[in-house]
Amino acid sequence: MDIAFIIEKLILISAILGISLVIAMYTTLAERKFAGFFQDRVGPNRAGPWGLLQPLADGVKLFTKEEIIPTHASTFLFVLGPSLSMFTACITTAVIPWGQDLFLFGRQISLQVADINVGVLYVFGVVSLGVYGVMIGGWASNNKFSLLAAVRSASQNISYEIAMGLSIIALLMMTGTLSLREISEQQSGMNWNVFYQPLGFLIFMICSFAETNRTPFDLPECETELVGGHHTEYSSMKLGFYLFAEYINMFVSSAIMASLYFGGYNYPFMHLISNPNIAALIGVAVFFTKILLFIFFFIWVRWTVPRFRYDQLMKLGWKVLIPLAIVNIALTGTGILIFGK
Amino acid sequence: MSHSLFYLLSFITLFFALLVVFAKNPIHSALYMVMTFFAITCQYLILNAQFLAIVNFIVYMGAIMVLILFSIMFLNLNQATEPQKSSLLKFAGVISAGLLMLTLVGAILKTGGGDVPFELIKPDIGLVKNLGKVLFNEFLLPFEIASVLLLSAMVGAVLLAKKDIN
Numbered sequence: 001m002d003i004a005f006i007i008e009k010l011i012l013i014s015a016i017l018g019i020s021l022v023i024a025m026y027t028t029l030a031e032r033k034f035a036g037f038f039q040d041r042v043g044p045n046r047a048g049p050w051g052l053l054q055p056l057a058d059g060v061k062l063f064t065k066e067e068i069i070p071t072h073a074s075t076f077l078f079v080l081g082p083s084l085s086m087f088t089a090c091i092t093t094a095v096i097p098w099g100q101d102l103f104l105f106g107r108q109i110s111l112q113v114a115d116i117n118v119g120v121l122y123v124f125g126v127v128s129l130g131v132y133g134v135m136i137g138g139w140a141s142n143n144k145f146s147l148l149a150a151v152r153s154a155s156q157n158i159s160y161e162i163a164m165g166l167s168i169i170a171l172l173m174m175t176g177t178l179s180l181r182e183i184s185e186q187q188s189g190m191n192w193n194v195f196y197q198p199l200g201f202l203i204f205m206i207c208s209f210a211e212t213n214r215t216p217f218d219l220p221e222c223e224t225e226l227v228g229g230h231h232t233e234y235s236s237m238k239l240g241f242y243l244f245a246e247y248i249n250m251f252v253s254s255a256i257m258a259s260l261y262f263g264g265y266n267y268p269f270m271h272l273i274s275n276p277n278i279a280a281l282i283g284v285a286v287f288f289t290k291i292l293l294f295i296f297f298f299i300w301v302r303w304t305v306p307r308f309r310y311d312q313l314m315k316l317g318w319k320v321l322i323p324l325a326i327v328n329i330a331l332t333g334t335g336i337l338i339f340g341k
Numbered sequence: 342m343s344h345s346l347f348y349l350l351s352f353i354t355l356f357f358a359l360l361v362v363f364a365k366n367p368i369h370s371a372l373y374m375v376m377t378f379f380a381i382t383c384q385y386l387i388l389n390a391q392f393l394a395i396v397n398f399i400v401y402m403g404a405i406m407v408l409i410l411f412s413i414m415f416l417n418l419n420q421a422t423e424p425q426k427s428s429l430l431k432f433a434g435v436i437s438a439g440l441l442m443l444t445l446v447g448a449i450l451k452t453g454g455g456d457v458p459f460e461l462i463k464p465d466i467g468l469v470k471n472l473g474k475v476l477f478n479e480f481l482l483p484f485e486i487a488s489v490l491l492l493s494a495m496v497g498a499v500l501l502a503k504k505d506i507n
Contacts (some may be wrong), residue, residue, distance in 0.1 A: 014409070077368075077372075087398060115467065116391070117391065117468065118391050118392060118395050118469060121392075121395040121396070121399065122395060124395075124399055124403075125395055125398040125399045125402075125403065126404025127403075128399050128402070128404060128407075129398075129402065131407050132375070132403075132407070135407065135411075137374070139368060139410075139414050150414075151411060151415070152412065154407055154410075154411060155411075158404060158407060158408075161403075161404075176471055203373075299487060319397055
């Protein structure tokens with residue numbers, strides 16, 4: 001393994017981490033701005049021009065607040081909870097292909113941290129690990145409301161993981177690979193998977209809303225029933241980590257939806273651009289545009305649709321989405337049999 | 342490289358497995374078990390069994406351990422309410438576990454496992470493609486029967502959990 005390879009990967013990892021943090025930071029501002037727009041208000045506009053410094057101000061506020069650890073809480077686990085949430089939110093980006101290969105300094109540089117051939121399953125693994133952050137935090141707080149919220153959240157995530165996995169199976173039957181890079185490559189031109197798998201995409205998207213704990217599935221922090229959810233006892237930056245991890249998750253799931261169903265870094269007339277570097281850079285820009293559109297959709301839904309009740313949530317997950325996903329698998333199988341992919 | 346990694350991971354696995362037994366708090370026990378499963382996942386990766394590794398990760402670490410944590414969190418185990426075993430029972434438990442270990446060690450020695458860690462005959466068998474082909478060609482019937490068995494177990498569990506069966 002040569003030094004250049006390691007440096008290249010280090011730069012890529014730092015850049016991706018930085019970009020996802022910055023995007024998550026400004027998503028908080030965008031969310032409040034759009035909330036203002038939807039409710040006919042102005043939204044935050046005090047810190048900097050158009051409120052652009054608001055995320056920084058929030059960050060400083062969270063960092064300088066007093067840190068409180070409840071007396072009977074288990075200290076190590078109490079700190080581990082938010083750290084785990086943040087960690088799992090950040091590591092999913094490793095398998096996402098951000099663009100085509102670049103050719104710089106006589107080297108072919110891949111814009112993907114790791115092209116493992118079980119990429120899709122890796123994403124699922126990390127998603128299932130994310131439950132621990134919430135559960136450990138909720139239990140370690142030594143608070144009834146936190147514990148109830150943690151348990152509710154964990155059962156929500158596990159329930160929707162099943163439907164999510166089943167909706168992906170139909171897609172994998174068509175693509176025949178688990179590598180996110182190959183799935184992206186297969187969608188070149190306007191050959192996007194969403195045209196072949198509209199139902200699968202719908203199920204996958206609903207499940208991503210549930211997995212990221214976004215409205216209408218934000219039951220883990222349902223204020224009306226649970227005070228503040230699993231992070232009731234948290235203050236300062238530990239609370240900030242929980243809230244911030246949600247925005248990173250939103251970014252990551254937007255990226256995964258874009259690369260699985262909406263063509264990833266592909267755009268029409270891509271093959272007409274002769275310089276591979278310029279084509280790749282436009283691809284990256286296109287990919288990020290798609291991601292931002294998805295993030296906007298997340299925000300749009302949050303300020304439009306009210307929260308589900310808990311029994312409605314479970315009914316939707318188990319009695320509607322899972323059967324639908326199985327029907328989708330059967331339909332896809334029939335389609336492949338008749339049309340030969 | 343691979344050998345020393347194997348021994349390191351085995352040490353980590355056994356270390357956390359022992360902590361599962363010795364931890365006072367059942368929640369800590371469950372969390373150590375998660376770490377044990379994680380170390381086992383890494384063992385699979387060394388064997389180049391990516392699919393098995395990631396499935397172990399998703400199913401055992403992600404689903405089963407969450408459910409175990411779930412039930413422990415609701416149990417509210419305290420020293421006062423927990424039924425204490427008599428020392429005679431504990432002693433008997435230690436002896437039977439020791440005997441089990443003796444049997445296992447004897448069995449392993451009998452099979453002739455030398456000082457060399459196990460080498461795979463087909464090193465690529467663990468990749469998704471190869472594993473899928475083997476499962477759906479050579480072992481199709483056992484595979485389907487196993488899945489039906491799992492399904493029936495699940496239906497049975499749901500039936501048992503229902504309070505009123507009409």
